[in-house]
Amino acid sequence: MAQVFVATCAAITLLGWTGCHRAPRLTPQQAEGKHLYEVRCAHCHRDNDLGLKKVPPDLHDVFRRSTLPGGAPATDAQVARVVLQGKGMMPSFAGRFTDEQMAALLAYLHTGLK
Template sequence: MLLIGILAGAMSCDVERRKSDAELGLNPQQAAGRRVFDAECARCHEPYSTRGKKGPGLKGMFQRKYLPLSGLPANDDRVSDIIRLGRNEMPGYSQKLDAQQLQDLLAYLHTL
């Protein structure tokens, strides 16, 4: 009986589900960038929070004048350089991401 009560309580909990690309209003390029983010970035960065995991949270990064931690200008050129070349503990992704994937990722990051 206790197990049934625990299971019933767990089933009634409001578990936040992941929003779809359409619910977020992402265009095809931004949706492709979200997939790149999920595959390559999500284990170290939170997309919808300023709190970090291993790296900084990225919510609103392009609404800021400067990037968190580095203090570099928050623009496509600087962010591209960091993604391609790495910075501090972050590895570079120039060997993993092609030019289109990088552009898609930037498009997605602008939505955060």
């Protein structure tokens, strides 16, 4: 009986470790989106390396909280539109993303993971 108890505890502890401490895995599509975010967006949206007065908002919760009109969480279409058309000091990325790349970028932003 005690052995079963110990084994169960060990199993739960092990599950806890792997569940909580390992970085969540991204799908290949999300990983591609993360790469695109790092290359095209992070220097403004994470680092604000142009020192813009209107600080580019953190994109990781754009699908949870938004500064888009109405304050409701953004939809995929709204985020895609901002990326393609630009907004304020943000340049337009029209023609710079394939449909697959845009889908990957949105899939990554949906994860909310940094």
